[in-house]
Amino acid sequence: MNVQLEVENVSEKKTAILVNMLELIEEHGLLGVPISLLAKKAGVAAGTIYHYFESKDAIILELFNNVREAITHEIFRMKDRSKDNYSERFKSLWVNLFQYFVENPRVLSFMEQFFSSPFQRMIHSKESQFYEDNFSSFFLLGIKEGYIKKYDIHIISSIFMGGLTIAAKKHNNGYHTFSKDELKDMASIVWDGFKI
Amino acid sequence: MNVQLEVENVSEKKTAILVNMLELIEEHGLLGVPISLLAKKAGVAAGTIYHYFESKDAIILELFNNVREAITHEIFRMKDRSKDNYSERFKSLWVNLFQYFVENPRVLSFMEQFFSSPFQRMIHSKESQFYEDNFSSFFLLGIKEGYIKKYDIHIISSIFMGGLTIAAKKHNNGYHTFSKDELKDMASIVWDGFKI
DNA sequence: TGCGGCCGAATGAACGTTCAATTGGAAGTG
């Protein structure tokens, strides 16, 4: 249930700072977490935070990089199930990513806030499109092998991710609980829009 | 190009506060706008802001309500073009709303930040789904008259709005400039996913 | 003269960040 942010050779305190920052951002907003509160929740002194990070902004930026890697890792894990045909892989990728965001609501909340905030301008445009970087090869394969229509990768990824994130947010906020069947339906709708 | 936030019988100063808040939020983030800066940019004294609003939060909440109404108004305007058939109306609704967000980037930025932030919890769930409130009757009509498949309104609106907002954000941030043809393509993809 | 709109200096709390002091363990020395 918890996001795996730990990296080898990284101190426990640093990890605690990042993990608790992720939690507090969901509760207080990306720009609404005081260092004093983070220090208390992470069980460290304020000074310790500045031993590991240059500034508050640096915490958020590093958190972004870690979360991005965690999602990348998750997606690679999913891709292993390559026995199915393309259509099934497309749809199960959609459903699995939805479920990942439901199991890790703080990750979704953080990413959504990050990409809507001024921080979004602080990363290279290539990095900011990490969603695509991880999916593009899969979509490009689908185009090359004639399974999906030939659209710009931005078009495909926008539609793929858009419905996914909005639905997952609704689910996490309790506005609508999506059933397994509804998820399959949504994945099929997206698929039907692209398939040849 | 500017959002129409003005309401009858509302003082010019109050309008100036709201309009400049909208601009500053795009630049500094939803929680990153100091009252002192807002006062300077709006050309009023800090005390004046507290003459019109109970607190900083109240400004953001009222801004949300105003922007919501502005979008509602815009959508009603679009709906007038009811001479076309359902398929064309569906697609032009999508394209027009995209263009509205491109012409009013601050509105999109504000709404995205608002719905990702803790403020989202401060409004009734019914209100927070204002997107649907405005679209639902159109989608329900499509279902009733047999143009689109019978899905829950949350499913339809998530997919409809999701690709729209992500693409518009990319467009506004300069990551990808969507051409008129590409917009038509995207609207068709969404339509193809729903049509019977 | 009264009053609502408006001002901006004042207030005190909260903030991000710094730093001198302390700890504890690893490495070096005999």
Place this chain on the structure above:
DNA sequence: CACTTCCAATTGAACGTTCATTCGGCCGCA
């Protein structure tokens, strides 16, 4: 092994700044 040296890790009080909010008073119109 005992003892010393050293330095990274850690602390939390202190600092200067910035923040949201208040309030006493001024202005212009009725």
